[in-house]
Amino acid sequence: MRSYTVTEWAHPLQLLEQPTPVPTGTEVLVRVTAAGVCHSDLHIHDGHYDLGGGKLLRMQERGMALPLTLGHETAGVVEAVGSDASGVEIGQQVAVYPWIGCGHCDACELGEEQNCPQPRTLGIFLAGGYATHILVPDPRYCLDIGDIPPEVAALYACSGITTYSSLKKIDPRVLANEPILIIGAGGLGLMALTVLQGMGGHGAIVADIDASKREAALKNGAYAAIDPTVPDAVDQIKAASPHGRGLRAAIDLVGNPSTAQLAIDSLVKGGKLIAVGLMGGEITLPLPLIPMRALTIEGNYVGSLEDMRELMALVREKHVPAPPVTKRPLDQAQAVIDELRGGRITGRAVLIP
Numbered sequence: 001m002r003s004y005t006v007t008e009w010a011h012p013l014q015l016l017e018q019p020t021p022v023p024t025g026t027e028v029l030v031r032v033t034a035a036g037v038c039h040s041d042l043h044i045h046d047g048h049y050d051l052g053g054g055k056l057l058r059m060q061e062r063g064m065a066l067p068l069t070l071g072h073e074t075a076g077v078v079e080a081v082g083s084d085a086s087g088v089e090i091g092q093q094v095a096v097y098p099w100i101g102c103g104h105c106d107a108c109e110l111g112e113e114q115n116c117p118q119p120r121t122l123g124i125f126l127a128g129g130y131a132t133h134i135l136v137p138d139p140r141y142c143l144d145i146g147d148i149p150p151e152v153a154a155l156y157a158c159s160g161i162t163t164y165s166s167l168k169k170i171d172p173r174v175l176a177n178e179p180i181l182i183i184g185a186g187g188l189g190l191m192a193l194t195v196l197q198g199m200g201g202h203g204a205i206v207a208d209i210d211a212s213k214r215e216a217a218l219k220n221g222a223y224a225a226i227d228p229t230v231p232d233a234v235d236q237i238k239a240a241s242p243h244g245r246g247l248r249a250a251i252d253l254v255g256n257p258s259t260a261q262l263a264i265d266s267l268v269k270g271g272k273l274i275a276v277g278l279m280g281g282e283i284t285l286p287l288p289l290i291p292m293r294a295l296t297i298e299g300n301y302v303g304s305l306e307d308m309r310e311l312m313a314l315v316r317e318k319h320v321p322a323p324p325v326t327k328r329p330l331d332q333a334q335a336v337i338d339e340l341r342g343g344r345i346t347g348r349a350v351l352i353p
C-alpha cells in the first residue's frame with residue numbers, strides 16, 4: 001500500500017510504500033476511494049494548536065506519535081475482513097467513522113466515543129485515509145453509503161457530523177423559524193448550509209472575510225453573506241435578523257478572537273454560540289455578561305457514531321444537496337495541504353487514490 005505520511009511535524013508529507021495490512025479479529029481492510037482534506041489536518045501536520053497568549057497545545061502532549069498518516073474523512077470499498085468481523089460484505093462501499101474511543105469508558109458507553117479520554121481516532125492516533133488502504137478496528141465504524149458518491153460520503157465523517165451535531169445543539173424552534181449566523185464559508189461552512197437545508201432550517205447569514213467564499217455561500221443557499229471586517233458588520237447582521245436585534249444562535253467555524261467576538265456581539269439575550277473552529281487564540285469575556293445576557297457558549301467537537309448514522313439517513317431521505325467538492329489525485333496530498341493553508345480551496349478537496 002501507499003500512503004502520504006507525516007514523518008516529522010510541519011515537514012512535507014512523505015510517500016511511504018509498505019505491505020498492505022492483513023485484517024485480524026474484528027478489523028476491516030478498506031481500499032480507499034476518497035479522502036477529504038480537513039482544515040484540522042493542517043494543525044495536526046503543524047504538530048500543535050494555538051491556545052493564544054503564546055501558548056501551544058502540542059500533539060505529542062495529546063499522545064500522538066509519528067509517523068502518522070493523516071485523513072479522517074475516508075470512504076472506500078471493503079477489501080478484506082478479520083475472522084471476527086461481521087456486518088460488512090467484501091465489495092461493500094462504506095464511509096468510515098474515525099472518532100473511535102477505547103470502547104469501555106463511561107464516554108464510550110454513552111455512545112460518545114468522540115469524547116473518549118483515550119481516543120484511537122483514525123488519521124490522528126491511528127493511520128488515516130491519505131493512503132490506498134485503511135485498517136478499521138471494527139465493522140460498526142463502516143457505514144454503508146448506498147448511492148452517495150464516495151467523495152461526498154467521505155465528508156460526512158468529519159465536516160458532516162461536525163456541522164450536524166452543532167446544528168442539533170440549537171433549539172429546533174429557532175432553527176426552523178429564524179436565521180442563524182454561520183461564521184466561515186470554507187468546507188465546513190458550505191457543508192453546514194446543505195445540512196441545515198436537510199434539517200428543514202430557516203436559513204443562515206454567513207460571514208467570511210473572503211469575497212469568493214461569500215459568493216460560494218450565497219450559491220449554496222445562504223440568504224445573506226457579510227464581510228466581517230467592515231466596521232458595521234454587527235449592525236448588518238442585526239439588520240438581517242427578523243426583529244432587527246440580533247440572532248439567537250451562531251456557529252463559529254473559524255475560532256479566532258475576532259470571529260468569536262463577532263458571534264457574541266451578534267447574539268440577542270438568551271443567545272447561544274456554538275464554538276467549532278480551532279484557528280486559535282483567546283478572548284476576554286466580562287463574567288457578568290454571561291448571566292446578564294443569558295449567554296451560552298457551547299463547544300462542539302465532531303460528532304458521535306449515531307450522529308453519522310442519523311446524518312447519512314437524512315442525506316438519503318431528504319436528498320440533501322452535496323457540498324462543493326474538488327477531486328484531486330492522492331499524489332497531490334502535500335500540494336492540497338499547501339493550497340488549503342493559503343485559503344485557495346473552495347469547498348472541500350478530496351484525494352482520490
Ligand SMILES: [Zn+2]
Binds near residue numbers: 072158
Ligand atoms: Zn476534520
Ligand SMILES: [Zn+2]
Binds near residue numbers: 105108116117118
Ligand atoms: Zn472510551
